[in-house]
Amino acid sequence: MFSRIVRPTLNTARKFSTSQQNNYRVTVCGAAGGIGQPLSLLLKLNPLVTELNCYDIAPFTPGVACDLSHIETASKVKGFAGQESLKDALSNAEVVVIPAGVPRKPGMTRDDLFGSNANVVKTIFECATEACPDAIFCIITNPVNSCVPIACEVMKKANKLNPRRIFGVSTLDIVRANTFVGEMCGVNPKEMNVPVIGGHSGITIVPLFSRATPKVSIPKDKLDALTKRVQEAGTEVVNAKAGHGSATLSMAYSGARFANSILRALTGEQDVTECAYVMSDVTEVEYFASPVKLGKCGIEQNCGVGDINEYEENKLCEAMEQLKKDIKKGIEFVQKGDKKCK
Numbered sequence: 001m002f003s004r005i006v007r008p009t010l011n012t013a014r015k016f017s018t019s020q021q022n023n024y025r026v027t028v029c030g031a032a033g034g035i036g037q038p039l040s041l042l043l044k045l046n047p048l049v050t051e052l053n054c055y056d057i058a059p060f061t062p063g064v065a066c067d068l069s070h071i072e073t074a075s076k077v078k079g080f081a082g083q084e085s086l087k088d089a090l091s092n093a094e095v096v097v098i099p100a101g102v103p104r105k106p107g108m109t110r111d112d113l114f115g116s117n118a119n120v121v122k123t124i125f126e127c128a129t130e131a132c133p134d135a136i137f138c139i140i141t142n143p144v145n146s147c148v149p150i151a152c153e154v155m156k157k158a159n160k161l162n163p164r165r166i167f168g169v170s171t172l173d174i175v176r177a178n179t180f181v182g183e184m185c186g187v188n189p190k191e192m193n194v195p196v197i198g199g200h201s202g203i204t205i206v207p208l209f210s211r212a213t214p215k216v217s218i219p220k221d222k223l224d225a226l227t228k229r230v231q232e233a234g235t236e237v238v239n240a241k242a243g244h245g246s247a248t249l250s251m252a253y254s255g256a257r258f259a260n261s262i263l264r265a266l267t268g269e270q271d272v273t274e275c276a277y278v279m280s281d282v283t284e285v286e287y288f289a290s291p292v293k294l295g296k297c298g299i300e301q302n303c304g305v306g307d308i309n310e311y312e313e314n315k316l317c318e319a320m321e322q323l324k325k326d327i328k329k330g331i332e333f334v335q336k337g338d339k340k341c342k
């Protein structure tokens with residue numbers, strides 16, 4: 001899954017090279033968790049990562065870092081446990097990946113996690129405004145639809161907002177759509193690419209099978225079930241794990257795939273595109289998942305919704321009201337919290 005890019009032999013090369021940098025400092029927040037551990041493993045294997053900081057409130061996080069540090073790749077791994085070490089963990093990070101927070105149990109929606117996870121994201125971003133305001137941030141924590149607005153509001157309040165650099169990671173939706181349609185149509189899922197737009201929860205997840213490449217023909221009577229399966233795939237895993245968390249391994253894969261795309265684009269590689277949930281002006285809502293072209297500064301171009309068929313247009317209409325509510329909740333969490341403090 002990782003591109004093979006030859007690294008400079010001298011570490012000092014990063015200081016002097018403007019176009020050839022290919023050694024990056026990455027911090028994982030929530031690194032000791034179900035996603036955080038396998039994600040950190042995959043990042044340790046990524047040749048573009050030369051420093052990997054593993055941060056978590058769990059006291060055994062330095063042990064996770066110690067374990068990873070024995071792997072025979074050149075990157076240096078450090079562990080940081082407890083909130084007092086957050087600033088050090090983030091300091092000078094170029095890419096920050098955030099799977100910190102509580103996962104769902106059967107019967108819960110992603111929005112039910114807001115009460116626990118909104119503060120987790122707010123705290124990390126408050127610290128990031130000081131420690132690494134120019135980093136690229138990849139938010140995995142749910143509810144993604146509200147957590148990205150929280151992150152942007154915190155940055156905005158500190159006058160540090162660069163919306164090109166804050167991403168909600170919805171890659172797992174694309175990975176699932178690729179897998180499910182590939183299985184149905186007899187195509188290797190690795191060859192499939194299905195854009196998924198909207199948001200990252202239930203009906204806000206809108207897979208665009210009409211734009212799948214390679215082109216696939218989905219029988220009319222199977223399209224609705226396939227779309228619903230993608231929308232409810234997170235719940236499928238939550239129920240299958242029966243109270244022991246949500247998707248971790250497929251998410252670690254998806255998070256590592258997304259981080260790798262960000263890193264490839266940072267090196268100057270052209271035509272790197274991923275779907276992601278970002279601050280957006282391509283629809284009526286302020287935050288929206290769509291294909292974005294990545295570059296050295298984060299989002300180079302938002303490719304927007306593009307051509308969609310009537311079925312997908314209806315699904316998008318269904319998504320909009322929910323998205324608006326989720327976004328408003330995130331924005332107000334930061335803005336009203338400010339008012340309380342005054």
Ligand SMILES: NC(=O)C1=CN([C@@H]2O[C@H](COP(=O)(O)OP(=O)(O)OC[C@H]3O[C@@H](n4cnc5c(N)ncnc54)[C@H](O)[C@@H]3O)[C@@H](O)[C@H]2O)C=CC1
Binds near residue numbers: 033036120140144251
């Ligand atoms: N964007 C997506 O597609 C997906 C998102 N998720 C979300 O990712 C999050 C993490 O899921 P799991 O890894 O399964 O949960 P987990 O409970 O296994 O791990 C979460 C980790 O976060 C840490 N943590 C909690 N509060 C923290 C804080 N304030 N600062 C730093 N670390 C903190 C915990 O100590 C734990 O190690 C959940 O919110 C889950 O809903 C899960 C799957 C897919």
Ligand SMILES: O=C([O-])CC(=O)C(=O)O
Binds near residue numbers: 110238246247
């Ligand atoms: O469903 C959940 O709670 C975790 C998640 O976001 C997913 O698996 O897509």
